[in-house]
Amino acid sequence: MDIAIQIGVVLFQIVLVLGGVLTHVAYLTYAERKVLSDMQDRLGPMEVGPHGLLQPLADGLKLFFKEDIIPSGANKIIFSAAPILVLVPALIGFAVVPFGRDSLQIGSIEITPYIADLNIGVLYILAFASIGAYGILLGGWASNSKYALLGGLRSAAQCISYELPLGLALVGPILLAESLSLKTMTEAQGGGFWHWFIIVQPVAFVIYMICAIAETNRLPFDLPEAESELVAGFFTEYSGMRFSLFFLAEYGNMILVSCIAVVAFLGGWQAPFSFLEFIPPIIWFLAKIYFLLFFYIWLRATVPRLRFDQLMTFCWKVMLPLALVNALVTSIVKYIVT
Amino acid sequence: MSMDETQEEIIRPDHYGDDDFDTDLERTAPKKRVEDLLLNMGPQHPSTHGVLRIVLEMEGEIIVKATPYLGYLHRGVEKLSENSTYSQIIPLTDRLDYTCSMTNNYAFVRAVEKLLQVEIPERAEYVRTIVAEMQRLAGHLFWLGTQALDIGAMTVFFYTFREREVLLDLFEVLCGARLTMSYYRVGGVDRDLTKEIVDRLYKFLETFPENVDEYNTLLETNRIWLGRTRDIAVISAKDAVSFGLTGPALRGSGVNYDIRKAEPYGVYDKVEWEVPLGKKGDTYDRYWIRVEEMRQSAKIIKQCLDQLPEGPIAVDLPTITYPPRDKVTTDMESLIHHFMIATEGFDVPEGEIYCGTEVPKGELGFYIVSQGGNKPYRLRIRPPSFIHMGAFEHMARGYMVSDIITIFGTYDVVMGECDR
Numbered sequence: 001m002d003i004a005i006q007i008g009v010v011l012f013q014i015v016l017v018l019g020g021v022l023t024h025v026a027y028l029t030y031a032e033r034k035v036l037s038d039m040q041d042r043l044g045p046m047e048v049g050p051h052g053l054l055q056p057l058a059d060g061l062k063l064f065f066k067e068d069i070i071p072s073g074a075n076k077i078i079f080s081a082a083p084i085l086v087l088v089p090a091l092i093g094f095a096v097v098p099f100g101r102d103s104l105q106i107g108s109i110e111i112t113p114y115i116a117d118l119n120i121g122v123l124y125i126l127a128f129a130s131i132g133a134y135g136i137l138l139g140g141w142a143s144n145s146k147y148a149l150l151g152g153l154r155s156a157a158q159c160i161s162y163e164l165p166l167g168l169a170l171v172g173p174i175l176l177a178e179s180l181s182l183k184t185m186t187e188a189q190g191g192g193f194w195h196w197f198i199i200v201q202p203v204a205f206v207i208y209m210i211c212a213i214a215e216t217n218r219l220p221f222d223l224p225e226a227e228s229e230l231v232a233g234f235f236t237e238y239s240g241m242r243f244s245l246f247f248l249a250e251y252g253n254m255i256l257v258s259c260i261a262v263v264a265f266l267g268g269w270q271a272p273f274s275f276l277e278f279i280p281p282i283i284w285f286l287a288k289i290y291f292l293l294f295f296y297i298w299l300r301a302t303v304p305r306l307r308f309d310q311l312m313t314f315c316w317k318v319m320l321p322l323a324l325v326n327a328l329v330t331s332i333v334k335y336i337v338t
Numbered sequence: 339m340s341m342d343e344t345q346e347e348i349i350r351p352d353h354y355g356d357d358d359f360d361t362d363l364e365r366t367a368p369k370k371r372v373e374d375l376l377l378n379m380g381p382q383h384p385s386t387h388g389v390l391r392i393v394l395e396m397e398g399e400i401i402v403k404a405t406p407y408l409g410y411l412h413r414g415v416e417k418l419s420e421n422s423t424y425s426q427i428i429p430l431t432d433r434l435d436y437t438c439s440m441t442n443n444y445a446f447v448r449a450v451e452k453l454l455q456v457e458i459p460e461r462a463e464y465v466r467t468i469v470a471e472m473q474r475l476a477g478h479l480f481w482l483g484t485q486a487l488d489i490g491a492m493t494v495f496f497y498t499f500r501e502r503e504v505l506l507d508l509f510e511v512l513c514g515a516r517l518t519m520s521y522y523r524v525g526g527v528d529r530d531l532t533k534e535i536v537d538r539l540y541k542f543l544e545t546f547p548e549n550v551d552e553y554n555t556l557l558e559t560n561r562i563w564l565g566r567t568r569d570i571a572v573i574s575a576k577d578a579v580s581f582g583l584t585g586p587a588l589r590g591s592g593v594n595y596d597i598r599k600a601e602p603y604g605v606y607d608k609v610e611w612e613v614p615l616g617k618k619g620d621t622y623d624r625y626w627i628r629v630e631e632m633r634q635s636a637k638i639i640k641q642c643l644d645q646l647p648e649g650p651i652a653v654d655l656p657t658i659t660y661p662p663r664d665k666v667t668t669d670m671e672s673l674i675h676h677f678m679i680a681t682e683g684f685d686v687p688e689g690e691i692y693c694g695t696e697v698p699k700g701e702l703g704f705y706i707v708s709q710g711g712n713k714p715y716r717l718r719i720r721p722p723s724f725i726h727m728g729a730f731e732h733m734a735r736g737y738m739v740s741d742i743i744t745i746f747g748t749y750d751v752v753m754g755e756c757d758r
Contacts, residue, residue: 040493040496041496041497041500146375146377147377150377150399220490220562222490301492301493302493302556303491303560303562304486304489304490304491304557304560304563305489305490305740306562306566307565307738307740308399308740309399309738310565
């Protein structure tokens with residue numbers, strides 16, 4: 001009986017988190033279009049619903065009813081599996097993200113603000129993020145198209161390269177919190193914004209943000225899908241629901257990396273001042289995520305795109321050494337202090 | 339051969355793509371043959387600015403060979419012209435470089451006027467220069483927006499189109515059209531600048547330099563933009579001349595040649611302006627030159643508006659120009675006169691002429707052979723886009739796939755003009 005209740009609670013949490021994430025993904029596309037158009041002197045979606053608010057639904061419906069095309073010569077199994085391989089890692093990471101402080105108590109049932117508190121939470125997310133690169137590579141390869149192949153190769157190279165400095169940037173917060181668990185990490189940053197790890201690890205934060213943008217294939221690092229040269233990159237040949245799975249994964253990843261940035265550097269659900277603690281932690285968490293997402297969109301409106309060789313040079317010659325030095329200095333200082 | 343047999347012959351294996359791949363692997367694997375990757379870009383590609391097809395031979399992402407295939411937009415403008423009267427050709431020239439139809443009209447009517455040896459009234463010259471420079475602004479704005487979009491800076495595109503829209507609105511007030519304008523006439527222009535247009539133009543020119551600065555804040559010192567344009571598609575002054583490049587593409591390499599200065603037409607010799615010149619001949623120089631030319635064009639328009647004299651807007655030569663409109667509705671002879679010019683056109687004396695005009699993209703030349711009569715015997719167009727395509731491979735070789743579109747955009751190629 002106990003186990004049944006536990007399973008029920010976990011399922012409820014999963015539905016809640018997934019529902020929340022997918023709603024956010026849908027409205028993130030809307031927000032992106034609206035913010036971009038505001039920055040570009042135009043209106044953006046206005047037709048569907050008031051101020052185009054129902055646009056994500058219309059887009060979803062349209063994609064759902066589109067014909068699902070598998071190109072001749074494509075490897076059917078891999079071609080179908082690739083979008084799933086990309087989407088699942090993007091969504092699975094949310095399992096360990098602590099969204100708030102207090103558990104919800106209903107009678108004897110306790111609902112935690114996270115699905116699981118893994119003691120290797122960060123590692124778990126990074127490991128799954130790497131699997132996403134397989135989906136991209138296989139999707140590009142199985143399409144039997146040169147554009148998709150080039151896009152897939154680029155993307156895989158980019159993801160693997162940028163994962164290194166990304167992981168190394170997270171070493172700082174891990175050392176400071178002395179834990180890989182995202183929950184412990186958040187709790188270690190309690191008591192005002194000057195305890196947040198961004199204050200002691202600004203370099204790591206900048207490296208993390210840059211790598212996160214590269215990891216999610218967004219401007220200025222959106223080469224895998226650079227539409228001016230590779231049409232749409234690795235998902236050139238995809239259509240309908242399969243295409244939308246890639247799309248969901250991209251935006252899901254954006255939210256996921258923002259979640260990690262918030263937890264590792266911006267104090268998670270902690271309020272910046274103790275007198276502001278009357279605002280629920282979940283609101284703080286969301287506010288910080290929205291801020292980072294806005295930053296992504298803002299960046300997209302501002303900068304042009306890098307070239308592939310420049311991107312790789314930047315990663316291996318700038319980001320990686322910086323991240324290594326940062327990790328080294330942090331460990332030495334940490335050793336001396338304690 | 340019976341029907342069944344023919345049908346059997348065209349049946350292919352279900353996954354013939356897969357089989358193809360396998361046999362390919364078997365054939366190449368033992369010999370370890372290395373092949374360049376052949377990539378067909380276009381004619382339908384999001385950013386080839388029309389229907390251009392390029393076949394790229396690549397080693398990884400580096401371009402070994404880039405062969406452009408033209409002709410997807412060929413409409414036979416030159417041949418059509420042989421069966422049209424001179425005034426019927428003006429709308430055809432609109433469709434050459436459809437982003438800058440005014441300057442195309444100008445280039446054509448200038449060639450015909452040279453053959454006819456007519457003097458254009460002063461006000462008409464001023465109006466022509468103003469309109470041509472407005473078109474240059476619109477053309478360069480269009481170029482800047484699309485070039486930035488190709489490199490990924492999306493916002494610049496919307497900003498430049500915002501200003502271009504103002505100019506197109508003015509064109510609409512002036513001649514009723516926004517894209518294919520057909521505004522110039524042999525011997526003058528179609529309609530006069532009204533006070534409304536002059537006022538709106540002044541207002542536009544007040545804010546325009548600030549707007550150019552706005553685009554530049556997003557690009558000029560942006561490290562990514564510099565990285566994408568500096569030292570890309572470098573062409574030396576010698577090569578640029580050999581390939582016959584003109585316009586900003588030639589001046590980017592530092593060659594001081596601008597027809598507006600070399601053989602002044604219109605009123606370009608009556609106003610003060612400078613020809614911006616590049617040093618290295620890379621994409622950045624060409625970008626800088628176009629931005630600078632926009633500032634110069636604004637200067638030219640402003641001076642022309644200040645100096646704008648009163649007077650007729652078309653030459654008073656009944657053989658080639660229409661009678662005044664109010665007379666057509668009241669006077670029998672004028673009506674007949676109008677009808678004759680509209681239906682039969684006018685005769686042009688025997689002779690040959692080449693006349694080059696500086697359009698936003700370079701030198702647009704019209705070579706007309708006339709054997710008398712109201713139609714040209716032969717009309718040959720020298721489109722800058724087509725000549726620039728010739729240098730494309732020279733400039734693209736050795737750069738990366740990501741640079742292809744940048745290189746393509748840097749000459750400001752429009753396929754309508756390239757294929758004619």
